[in-house]
Amino acid sequence: GQSLEQPSEVTAVEGAIVQINCTYQTSGFYGLSWYQQHDGGAPTFLSYNGLDGLEETGRFSSFLSRSDSYGYLLLQELQMKDSASYFCAVSSLKAAGNKLTFGGGTRVLVKP
Amino acid sequence: DGGITQSPKYLFRKEGQNVTLSCEQNLNHDAMYWYRQDPGQGLRLIYYSQIVNDFQKGDIAEGYSVSREKKESFPLTVTSAQKNPTAFYLCASSTADNEQFFGPGTRLTVL
Numbered sequence: 001g002q003s004l005e006q007p008s009e010v011t012a013v014e015g016a017i018v019q020i021n022c023t024y025q026t027s028g029f030y031g032l033s034w035y036q037q038h039d040g041g042a043p044t045f046l047s048y049n050g051l052d053g054l055e056e057t058g059r060f061s062s063f064l065s066r067s068d069s070y071g072y073l074l075l076q077e078l079q080m081k082d083s084a085s086y087f088c089a090v091s092s093l094k095a096a097g098n099k100l101t102f103g104g105g106t107r108v109l110v111k112p
Numbered sequence: 113d114g115g116i117t118q119s120p121k122y123l124f125r126k127e128g129q130n131v132t133l134s135c136e137q138n139l140n141h142d143a144m145y146w147y148r149q150d151p152g153q154g155l156r157l158i159y160y161s162q163i164v165n166d167f168q169k170g171d172i173a174e175g176y177s178v179s180r181e182k183k184e185s186f187p188l189t190v191t192s193a194q195k196n197p198t199a200f201y202l203c204a205s206s207t208a209d210n211e212q213f214f215g216p217g218t219r220l221t222v223l
Contacts, residue, residue: 004154031210042202042214043155050210087154091210098143099170100212102154 002026004103006088011109018075020106022088025069030091032064032071033100038084046073046086075108083110114139116215118203123220125190125197133188133218135203144186145212148172149200158201161186190220198222 004024012018022032031050035043047055049064049071061074075082085105092099116137125131137144143162147155157170161180175194180186186205190197198221204212 033210042216043212044214045211048210089155098206098208098210099157099160100145100155101157101171102147104154105152 002090002092002101004088004090004101006086006103006106008104009107009109011111012078013111014078014080016078018078018108020073020075020086020088020108022071022073022103023069024071024088024090024103026090026092026101028092029066029069030093030098032062033089033091034060034062034073035087035089035102036084037087037105043087078110080110080112083108116203116205116213118201118215118218120218121216123218125220125222127222128192130189130191131220133190133201133203133220135186135188135215136184137186137203137205137213137215138184139205139213140183141205141207141213142183143206144180145204145206146170146176146178146186146188147202147204149202149217155202158188196222 006022033048034046037043047062054063059076064071085107087105088103089100119134145160146158156172159178161167177189201218203215206212
């Protein structure tokens with residue numbers, strides 16, 4: 001089977017930096033994605049790591065270490081609008097297609 | 113504008129009834145997915161389809177059924193066999209790339 005672990009909640013102040021870790025156990029690993037979901041809304045794609053290393057997209061960066069089965073999402077210069085849940089998701093390329101398995105999510109609360 | 117639409121936004125079902133959730137996309141994506149999300153939890157895959165007239169079970173397919181007769185449409189039926197269907201249901205689509213695009217979701221409540 002597949003399993004992912006990420007912290008359930010993180011609280012930080014505006015302007016701070018938050019790192020959300022994600023460890024996974026899976027067969028047929030293809031890549032690690034991150035999604036953001038505001039309360040009551042739909043998830044939106046943030047980033048994808050298929051290879052080891054750091055991917056940077058504006059204030060958000062994501063890192064992957066395949067040998068450690070570990071990745072993280074880094075949120076910099078936190079803003080109030082960043083208060084949301086963040087999910088890591090593992091892609092496994094099966095014969096029938098590219099599937100995503102999601103972690104339980106990390107709720108980020110940004111305080112003024 | 114291209115995107116994914118789901119209807120209805122809210123749905124109420126009596127016990128023993130089957131209900132069908134609609135999902136339509138005009139992004140010309142081949143792959144489509146259905147997820148279930150319970151409060152405070154992650155998304156769990158119900159069914160997915162890579163091409164028209166073909167679909168596969170996800171991790172929690174029991175009590176659900178789907179069809180994929182058109183590229184644009186991937187309806188989900190929640191049958192009476194699903195014992196705890198109250199949840200937030202999300203439809204998504206993707207190309208061969210890794211980004212999935214989600215619809216706004218349908219919130220199903222069993223009365």
